[in-house]
Amino acid sequence: MVPRPLIAALSGVALALAFGAAAAGEPRVAVSIKPIHSLIAAVMDGVAEPYLIVAGAASPHAYALKPSDAKALSRSMLVFWVGPEMERFLEKPLAALAGKAVRLAGHPRLTALPRRAGDGGDPHLWLDPANARAIAAVAVTELSAIDPGHAALYRANGDRLTRRIDALDRDLRARLEPLSTTPFVVFHDAYRYLERAYGLNAVAFVTTAPERPPGARHLHRLRLKMRQMGVRCLFREPQFEPRLIAALTDRSEVRVDVLDPLGAQLEAGPDLYFRLMRANADALVACLAGPTAVDSIGPKTDVRDNSRGAGP
Numbered sequence: 561m562v563p564r565p566l567i568a569a570l571s572g573v574a575l576a577l578a579f580g581a582a583a584a585g586e587p588r589v590a591v592s593i594k595p596i597h598s599l600i601a602a603v604m605d606g607v608a609e610p611y612l613i614v615a616g617a618a619s620p621h622a623y624a625l626k627p628s629d630a631k632a633l634s635r636s637m638l639v640f641w642v643g644p645e646m647e648r649f650l651e652k653p654l655a656a657l658a659g660k661a662v663r664l665a666g667h668p669r670l671t672a673l674p675r676r677a678g679d680g681g682d683p684h685l686w687l688d689p690a691n692a693r694a695i696a697a698v699a700v701t702e703l704s705a706i707d708p709g710h711a712a713l714y715r716a717n718g719d720r721l722t723r724r725i726d727a728l729d730r731d732l733r734a735r736l737e738p739l740s741t742t743p744f745v746v747f748h749d750a751y752r753y754l755e756r757a758y759g760l761n762a763v764a765f766v767t768t769a770p771e772r773p774p775g776a777r778h779l780h781r782l783r784l785k786m787r788q789m790g791v792r793c794l795f796r797e798p799q800f801e802p803r804l805i806a807a808l809t810d811r812s813e814v815r816v817d818v819l820d821p822l823g824a825q826l827e828a829g830p831d832l833y834f835r836l837m838r839a840n841a842d843a844l845v846a847c848l849a850g851p852t853a854v855d856s857i858g859p860k861t862d863v864r865d866n867s868r869g870a871g872p
Contacts, residue, residue, distance in 0.1 A: 587707040588659075590632050592641040592650060593620050594823045595686045596664065596695065598832035600640055602721045603699040605830060607710045611636070613650075617824040619799050620647045621771050633657060637706050640664065640699070646683035662702055669694040673752045679768065684821045687840075688753035689729040692833065696721045728834055732841050733758060742848045744793040745786060747800065750821045754840065763789055766808065770800055783808060793847035795819040817847040 589610040591597035597612045604610055611632040614620045633639060636659050643665030644651050654661040664670060665683050670691045673682045685691045700718035704711035740759035749765045764785055767774045774782075786794070786808075793815050796805040805816055823836040 587638065587703065587710075588632075588636050589703070590636040590639045592639075592647045594826070594828050595821075595833055595836060596640055596642065597828055598823075598830055598834075598836075599686070599692060599695050599721065600699050601828075602724075602830040602833075603696060603703060603714055603717045605717050606713055607703075607707070610640075612828050614647070615828060617799055619770065619822070619824075620649070621769065623647070623649050625649055625653060638662065638702055640702075642683045642685065643681075645680055660702070660706075662698065664695060664698070667694075667698060669698055671753075673756065675768070676749045676752060676765065682749065682752045684750045685753055686833070687751060687821060687837075688757045689725050689732070689837070690757065691753065692725050693722050696725070724834065728837060729757075732837060735841055735845055736760060739844060739848045742793075743789045743791050744795065744844075744848060745782070745791055746795050746819060747797045747805070751819065760844070763791065766794075766804065770797070774804075779804075779808065786814060792850075793817060795843065795847070797821070798824050815847050815850065817843045819843055 586608045591600050591610045591612055593614045597610060600610050613629050614623050633653055638659055639654060639657060639661045641647050641650055641661060641663060643663045645665055664685065665681060666672060670685055671688065675682045686695065696718050700714045703714045736758040740761060743761050743763040745764045746762050748767050748770050751762055754760065755762050764782055791814060794805060794809055795817055796802050798818055798820050809816055819840050823832050826832050826835050
């Protein structure tokens with residue numbers, strides 16, 4: 561629920577400020593989350609730095625808009641966001657926006673996948689490099705429309721970004737495709753785009769969404785499935801309490817590592833997307849390509865947590 565004063569701040573000053581930046585020659589752009597911000601910042605390199613709304617290690621699933629965010633939104637000519645599936649807190653503020661909001665979920669240039677649980681679309685679309693290339697193309701088009709004086713620079717930056725994504729994609733494919741038959745479990749249903757891009761074999765998830773704690777029946781069935789399928793790795797996420805993961809892997813040789821769809825522990829900026837994707841690939845390779853885990857969950861050894869002490 562967005563406080564009324566914040567909505568008033570957006571609607572009250574939006575018309576006066578939203579397009580003031582055009583006269584100054586610097587477009588004002590806001591972006592919701594780190595991975596999308598990284599791609600937009602790369603396209604805007606040399607022109608301006610977009611404002612990041614969900615900064616630091618905050619999660620968009622539980623984010624509350626701050627007065628500084630409301631002010632930045634009210635001044636923005638363009639706002640990039642994924643959609644209400646990811647940033648529900650932005651629905652009402654964006655309705656009062658004088659500038660344009662670019663919703664990426666459902667955009668015709670991007671590929672959309674449903675959640676594995678069947679309850680709507682998976683909003684983590686940037687985890688497929690093909691979608692990252694499409695986001696770069698969308699950014700070039702939208703930025704050139706509001707700031708035609710820098711259109712040539714946006715196109716050059718977009719081309720450079722696309723080449724970097726192509727190189728990243730080739731590297732990840734070479735590293736991850738050999739792991740396609742190895743089953744693993746993820747913390748929440750956030751990796752369908754990554755799985756599809758590289759043929760990965762995520763067989764289950766602990767919870768459908770971070771804000772929904774799993775029930776005892778689901779956890780019991782998950783333990784049985786892990787044992788039956790010979791799961792060797794379970795991946796947690798850095799923003800969320802690892803006790804649930806420890807309980808699932810207690811007295812087993814299932815290893816634990818970290819996957820992070822948002823880059824919570826990474827510094828925001830044009831390089832974050834590449835660091836995020838490589839860090840996730842590193843975690844997958846380190847865990848899945850390691851020594852084979854036992855094919856049952858029994859009272860043998862303590863959990864091996866490869867994520868302990870890991871930095872960004």
